[in-house]
Structure formats: C-alpha cells, structure tokens
Amino acid sequence: MKTAAIVVDHLSKHFKVYKKEPGVWGSIKSLWHREYETVKAVQDISFSIDEGEVIGFIGQNGAGKTTTLKMLSGLLYPTSGEVSVLGYTPWERKPDFQKQFSLVMGQKNQLWWDLPAIETFELNKAIYDIPDNQYKKTLGTLVELLDVADIIKVQVRKLSLGQRMKCELIAALLHNPKLLFLDEPTIGLDVIMQKTLRDFIREYNREFGATIILTSHYMDDVKELCKRAIIIEKGTKIFDGELQSIIAKYAKNKILSLVFSKPVQRSDLEPYGEIKELTQDGTNYTATLLVGRKSATASASKVLSKLPVQDLTIEEPPIEAIIRDVFADTKRS
Amino acid sequence: MTVATYLQYFKIYLAQTFEYRTSFFMWRIRQVLSLLLSLFFWGSVYADTATISAYTKDDMIAYLIITNLVFNLVAATSLNSLGSFIYSGELSNFLIKPQNISLYLLSKEAADKLQNLFFSLLEAGGIWLLFQPQTSISLQSLPLLGFFIILGMGVTFCIQLLFGAIGFWSPDTWGPRFLFFTLMGLTSGTLFPLDILPSWFTSTVALTPFPFISYFQGQLALGRVNSDHLWSSFLVAAAWLVALGITAAVVWKKGLKDYDSHGG
Numbered sequence: 001m002k003t004a005a006i007v008v009d010h011l012s013k014h015f016k017v018y019k020k021e022p023g024v025w026g027s028i029k030s031l032w033h034r035e036y037e038t039v040k041a042v043q044d045i046s047f048s049i050d051e052g053e054v055i056g057f058i059g060q061n062g063a064g065k066t067t068t069l070k071m072l073s074g075l076l077y078p079t080s081g082e083v084s085v086l087g088y089t090p091w092e093r094k095p096d097f098q099k100q101f102s103l104v105m106g107q108k109n110q111l112w113w114d115l116p117a118i119e120t121f122e123l124n125k126a127i128y129d130i131p132d133n134q135y136k137k138t139l140g141t142l143v144e145l146l147d148v149a150d151i152i153k154v155q156v157r158k159l160s161l162g163q164r165m166k167c168e169l170i171a172a173l174l175h176n177p178k179l180l181f182l183d184e185p186t187i188g189l190d191v192i193m194q195k196t197l198r199d200f201i202r203e204y205n206r207e208f209g210a211t212i213i214l215t216s217h218y219m220d221d222v223k224e225l226c227k228r229a230i231i232i233e234k235g236t237k238i239f240d241g242e243l244q245s246i247i248a249k250y251a252k253n254k255i256l257s258l259v260f261s262k263p264v265q266r267s268d269l270e271p272y273g274e275i276k277e278l279t280q281d282g283t284n285y286t287a288t289l290l291v292g293r294k295s296a297t298a299s300a301s302k303v304l305s306k307l308p309v310q311d312l313t314i315e316e317p318p319i320e321a322i323i324r325d326v327f328a329d330t331k332r333s
Numbered sequence: 334m335t336v337a338t339y340l341q342y343f344k345i346y347l348a349q350t351f352e353y354r355t356s357f358f359m360w361r362i363r364q365v366l367s368l369l370l371s372l373f374f375w376g377s378v379y380a381d382t383a384t385i386s387a388y389t390k391d392d393m394i395a396y397l398i399i400t401n402l403v404f405n406l407v408a409a410t411s412l413n414s415l416g417s418f419i420y421s422g423e424l425s426n427f428l429i430k431p432q433n434i435s436l437y438l439l440s441k442e443a444a445d446k447l448q449n450l451f452f453s454l455l456e457a458g459g460i461w462l463l464f465q466p467q468t469s470i471s472l473q474s475l476p477l478l479g480f481f482i483i484l485g486m487g488v489t490f491c492i493q494l495l496f497g498a499i500g501f502w503s504p505d506t507w508g509p510r511f512l513f514f515t516l517m518g519l520t521s522g523t524l525f526p527l528d529i530l531p532s533w534f535t536s537t538v539a540l541t542p543f544p545f546i547s548y549f550q551g552q553l554a555l556g557r558v559n560s561d562h563l564w565s566s567f568l569v570a571a572a573w574l575v576a577l578g579i580t581a582a583v584v585w586k587k588g589l590k591d592y593d594s595h596g597g
Contacts, residue, residue, distance in 0.1 A: 070425075073429055074428075074429065075428060075429060075594040077590050077592075095431035096431075098429065098430055098431040103429055107596070108422075108425070108426070110426045112345060112349075115345065115349070115352075119345060119348075122341060123338070123342070124430075126335065126338040126340075127338045127341075127430050127431060127432050128430075128431065
C-alpha cells in the first residue's frame with residue numbers, strides 16, 4: 001500500500017490587499033485613506049498525494065497554484081485548514097522537514113547572481129549538510145545529465161535562461177530531496193530546452209522515487225510527466241483525477257500550424273480539419289487547423305503530400321483553453 | 334545547519350563586496366572625503382580659538398578620526414535593503430532552507446564589517462599621519478573600546494532588524510529608516526563631541542542608544558570616561574541591547590508568520 005506524502009485538508013489562504021484608485025488624485029487620496037479588500041487566493045481545497053507520484057497542478061494565472069505550493073513548502077501560514085507534508089506541518093519550518101524537499105520557481109533565482117553557480121552548490125552543500133562523497137557523486141551525475149560541465153564556473157548573470165534553469169535544478173537536487181515542488185520550471189525556455197528538462201525530471205522521479213508537484217503553462221509538460229492532474233481555478237479545486245480523462249474529454253483536437261511556399265485556397269485546406277486562421281498577404285502564406293487528436297499525424301502527412309508546405313508543427317491546445325472548458329463544465333453541473 | 338553554512342555565506346558576501354569595483358572605490362573615497370571635510374571645517378573653527386568646551390584642536394582631530402572609524406564599523410551596514418529584501422519575497426529563498434535567518438544576516442554583516450575594518454583602519458591611519466594630532470590615546474582602554482564597539486554593533490544590528498521587519502507588512506521601509514538614521518547621524522557624535530552642547534542635551538541623549546554608535550567609544554579612547562560613567566554607560570547600552578534584541582525577536586516571529594512571500 002502506498003503512503004501519502006502530502007495530505008491537504010480544507011486549506012484556505014486569504015490576503016488583505018490595498019485597492020488604489022487610478023490617477024494622480026487616487027494616489028494623493030491614498031495618503032490618508034486606503035481601502036482594503038480580502039482576496040481568497042486559495043479556498044477550501046483538499047487532496048492527497050502518494051509517495052512517488054508526479055502530479056500536474058494546473059490553473060490559469062492567479063488561480064492559486066503558487067500560493068498552495070508556498071503553503072506546502074512552509075513559506076506561508078494558511079488562513080485555515082490542515083496540511084501534512086512528509087509527516088510534518090510545513091509552516092513550523094523544521095530543519096528535518098526542510099532537508100527533504102526543494103522548491104524550484106521558474107521565475108525566481110536561488111543562484112547567486114554575481115557568482116558562478118558552483119558557489120551556490122557549495123553553499124547548499126553546507127546548508128543541507130551533505131557529506132563530501134555524496135556531494136561529489138550527486139553533483140557529477142547532475143552535471144553530466146544536464147550537460148553543464150563547462151558553465152558551472154561562469155558567473156550566473158552571464159548564463160542564458162536555459163543554462164540558469166539547469167543550474168537551478170542542480171542546486172535544488174544536490175541534497176536528493178524526496179519531494180520536489182516545481183513551479184513553472186520550463187517557463188520562457190525554447191522547445192528543445194523544455195524537452196531536456198522534462199526528460200530530466202522524469203528520470204529523477206524514476207531513479208529516486210521522488211514525489212513531484214509540477215505547475216506549468218505548457219500542456220506538453222503536464223502531459224509527458226503527469227498521470228494525475230489537479231486543476232485549480234479562482235482558488236478552488238475543480239478537478240482531481242487522471243490527466244488522460246481530461247485530455248480525452250476536453251482536448252479532442254490538436255493544432256496544426258502550417259507555413260506554405262505558395263498561396264493556397266480555403267477549399268484546399270477544408271478536407272483536413274477546421275480552419276482557425278488563414279493568412280495570405282502576398283509574402284506570408286500561413287494557416288492554423290484544428291485536427292482530431294487521433295488523426296493528427298495522418299492529417300499532417302496528407303497535407304505534406306498534397307500542398308506546398310514549407311513548415312509544419314503539431315501542438316497541443318493551450319492549457320488555458322482546457323481549463324476554461326473544465327471550469328465551464330463544473331459550473332454547469 | 335552547521336557553522337560551515339555561515340562561513341560559506343561570510344565568504345560569498347566578502348567575494349561579492351569586491352565584485353563591483355567602481356562602486357566599492359567610490360564608496361571608500363566618499364568615506365575619506367566626508368572625514369576630511371569635517372576636519373577642515375573644525376580646523377577653520379579653531380582658527381580663532383584654542384579650545385572649544387574641553388577640546389583642543391588636536392583633541393578634536395583625534396576625536397573625529399576615532400569616531401568616524403568607529404562609526405564605519407558600528408553603523409555602516411549591509412542590511413540597509415533588508416526591508417525591500419523581505420517585501421519583494423527574496424527572503425523566501427532563505428526561509429525555505431534549513432538555516433537560521435538571524436545567523437545568516439549576522440554572517441552578511443560580519444563580512445561587511447570585516448572589509449570595513451580593514452579599509453577604515455587604513456584610511457584612518459593615513460589621515461592620522463596627515464594631521465598628526467598631539468593627543469595621547471589611552472592604550473589600556475583598547476580592550477574596553479573593542480568591547481563597546483561590539484556592544485554598539487549588537488545594538489545597531491537589532492535596530493536594523495527592526496527597521497527591516499517593516500518589510501513584512503509594508504513596502505514603505507525607506508521613510509522611517511531615513512528619519513531614524515538622520516537622527517542617529519546627528520546624535521551619534523561623529524560630527525562633533527556631544528558634550529560641547531548643553532548638559533541637559535548630553536544627559537538626555539546618554540539615555541538613548543545613539544551615543545554607543547561612536548561618541549562613547551571616542552570618549553573612551555581619549556581617556557575621558559571615569560569608572561562611574563563607564564558602569565552607567567555599560568548598563569544603559571546593555572539594557573538597550575537586551576530590550577532591542579527581545580523586541581526584534583518578537584517582531585520577527587510575528588513577521589515570519591504574516592510573511593506574504595510576494596513574487597514567483
């Protein structure tokens with residue numbers, strides 16, 4: 001029987017925020033009078049995650065994903081509710097608990113900006129009390145897996161976003177955490193780098209049996225890594241279950257983006273799928289088609305053979321669209 | 334969480350100090366210029382008089398060099414931006430790891446103080462040689478001087494923690510700090526010895542933490558502190574250290590609970 005790594009019970013977090021009226025007069029008025037409102041960032045959510053699971057934590061901007069992760073990692077005290085993470089109450093911030101997890105935020109650095117990444121690694125070695133042998137072995141493995149041997153001695157500020165993200169992951173994994181909170185780890189990265197990180201995360205989960213909670217804006221991230229997804233909207237959980245069932249129900253199509261070398265007619269495209277966009281401005285000939293998920297590859301192949309295609313990509317629908325549909329369905333029911 | 338952690342922080346901050354060379358050298362030049370300006374000002378004041386209060390021109394020069402050196406050690410701090418560090422959410426990176434946040438800040442301060450000690454000693458030594466004040470410095474008071482410098486550092490560290498803690502609740506951290514540190518600049522005794530002002534002023538300021546930023550240490554070095562004064566000053570400084578330390582601990586405990594971890 002699997003043990004629960006995380007148990008969340010009726011968790012809520014409310015923030016008091018100051019509402020400023022627009023314009024100069026609003027700014028002047030705010031000197032003596034300010035209005036505050038309560039924002040319910042997370043509202044009564046409950047779920048449980050087993051050890052070794054990889055969960056996709058999905059939601060639009062401001063849905064409450066990061067706030068939840070911050071409570072699970074002990075950065076925030078909740079307004080109400082109970083949480084147990086690896087048997088600890090996170091916001092008690094006990095060192096024994098903190099040594100067992102890592103939080104990686106795609107939009108926040110833990111690396112020292114002016115110094116080479118190796119300095120942060122050395123610092124984390126001291127903070128997490130990692131024995132010399134283990135440190136050398138883990139660092140060697142991670143450096144090799146992520147192919148960063150030539151950059152860890154370069155100042156962080158001189159690295160590309162992708163290189164920095166790889167080093168962020170190394171800094172977060174040096175102490176072999178049992179639990180990983182990954183908040184948008186692939187944000188801003190190019191497609192190849194996204195794939196590299198995804199492969200790495202999958203490999204880490206397989207090798208160490210780590211529990212991973214991943215938030216991402218990219219459907220590919222979630223689809224490739226997670227069997228289960230939790231969808232959160234306006235602070236409330238609206239779905240918790242098999243990712244495949246959402247994809248089957250709400251993501252029936254894929255997006256076929258085409259670039260042509262010559263003009264094509266609308267009627268040429270209609271047999272292959274639903275035309276979402278067609279641009280023919282004399283220099284650019286592009287089209288976007290919605291094609292059935294199961295027939296996407298076959299449709300792409302036919303388009304390639306019949307039409308003057310210069311470039312073609314098959315993409316997943318944006319995660320926001322799926323969330324919108326799930327949310328609309330939840331409201332209806 | 335071991336000593337190695339804080340040694341590593343200490344090394345990192347020391348390395349970072351020298352990363353921006355232009356800023357570093359400009360800051361040192363500013364320190365020297367402000368002391369020279371003060372010395373030239375007092376030099377012109379002494380043009381028509383031999384003594385002011387109980388200070389000869391040489392006493393005043395020695396006093397100003399010593400108090401500026403002490404001020405650089407006690408009051409100069411790496412924690413000026415602590416409030417925005419907290420409010421912006423940067424604290425999260427540190428809070429999430431198994432480490433003590435006070436010891437982390439202390440390591441940062443220690444690195445800043447060490448580089449300040451080294452360069453301030455060089456600068457003060459050079460200026461002393463330039464002006465050569467004929468004043469005897471009490472060598473026996475050096476251990477006591479060191480003790481009161483450390484006490485002063487403790488007091489200013491707690492004050493910095495308190496002002497930084499504003500960042501847990503508000504981005505408005507600059508205003509209160511500015512007002513306080515302006516007041517501190519005027520009453521710490523780096524511009525002039527406090528006892529040249531009326532006695533009611535000196536005795537009132539003596540009850541605040543401000544004289545322990547540099548004035549009292551300057552008096553000690555010049556041998557102007559008798560044993561009664563020494564004990565009463567020690568009690569006042571120690572009481573401030575304890576009171577500020579306890580207040581900072583209580584405020585930070587509440588702040589860490591209310592922390593919003595903005596950003597990300």
